[in-house]
Amino acid sequence: MFNQDDFGIRPQDPFNVIQSEKLSEAQLEVLNRLFTPLIGTRAIGVYHYLSQFAYPNNNQAVTHYVIMSELKINLGDFREEMNRLEAIGLIKTFVKHNKDNSHFVYELVQPPTPKQFFNDPMLSVYLYKEVENKRYHQLKRYFEHTQMDLSNYQEVTRNFTDVFKVPNQAFDNVQENNITQTASYKGINLDRVQFDFESLYQLLSNHFVSSEIVEEQAKGLITQLAVLYGITPEGMKGLILKSLTSNQRISYEELRKQARSFYAIEHENQLPALEAKANLPTSPQQQEEVIELTKAPQTPEEYESWFKLMDATSPIDMLTSWAKSEPTLKQKYLVEDLIVREQLPFGVINMLLQYVMLNNDMQLPKTYIQEIASNWKKKELSSAAEAHAHVMDMKEAEKQRKAKQKNNPPRFKNYGQQIASKEITPDWLIKGEHKKRSGKNKRKADDAEDQSLAQDRANFLKHLKETWKEDDE
CATH class of the missing domain: 1.20.5 (Single alpha-helices involved in coiled-coils or other helix-helix interfaces)
Incomplete structure (x- = not known):
């Protein structure tokens, strides 16, 4: 399991803070008014608190004792608030391990502009869910500014050469400067999300729609919508077909509306809420260990965590962890069939697939899996723990049957086979x-x-x- 001394923050560990420039008034408004409902005042307070350590030419590190003393919180609570800030895209964390300690660097990212925030499908939907309709439109109106209509005016602005002389001699003595680039807001990081675009392309081709319409910007939006609303490639195909314009292009605004309507129909007009995971890992190393689904648990506590992980993990991700590679297209269709036709929960499907792989030399025979799935559905197994208990019962029954045969051997050779054949x-x-x-x-x-x-x-x-x-x- 994860060892706190290997990576976790300790009071004596030093840290530095990077921030290319202080926040403007508009950025502070975005941070305080729009991000506070999403991640809470404590997380926003940690962001403001860390900014005091980011000043020019500050190479002197401070230990985490200072954070504990001045914020009056333990490092576990501090790490929890940092998780929220990192996940929402406002802070980046770097670490260098030494023999005696781990040196951390926290980079404060500039908040997005109001337009970027409200155009982001995930941020805007989560904010709407948190503050409800009336308050959401109040916040939106606060950042809206009525622009003067200049359509009837003619621009007469002078350009540079109208005012200044162009230099006759080139200036060759250009030296590099140390001015840092502002860390701009990139949105919520979904790099670890693997949406099956190959399946989407194939589904679109069945309707004579070229995959070229899914441009790079469209890929980002599709991934966001898939994560936000839990949409499969099959579901996304239908939404895209409804969002095509007359010139066979995807209308991003229409795609967002179709995805929102799709989710609302399935969830009684409710929008998805921003919910933190239980037992969130505190480091990339710990996260890699948690995702290692092939490691067998040993203690009751490990079994409990393992069952929760199995219930919350997509079967596609589980297969990826087992095979250390992307599942094949046939395997993905098999998983989708188990979800759609048999309507089995993730935990039950994960347990079923692992059971079959361990008993079939890591192979996944489709007919065999479908037979077991049908049987497990009749038994109404609803979680990984129940599926695991059922497998253990089957193994125990098989063990007792073999023991009974061993204690009562057949009197004649092949007698048992003859009886079975008869x-x-x-x-x-x-x-x-x-x-x-x-x-x-x-x-x-x-x-x-x-x-x-x-x-x-x-x-x-x-x-x-x-x-x-x-x-x-």
């Missing part, structure tokens, strides 16, 4: 075989009788010849 042999086949055997025996008896008559006839003829020879003499 039990599964239909009556009509047994009678047919009996007739065949009877016919064969009868033919053998007739042949033997014919041979006996022929021999008697030959002996009789021989006797007559000898008798006739004696009479002639």
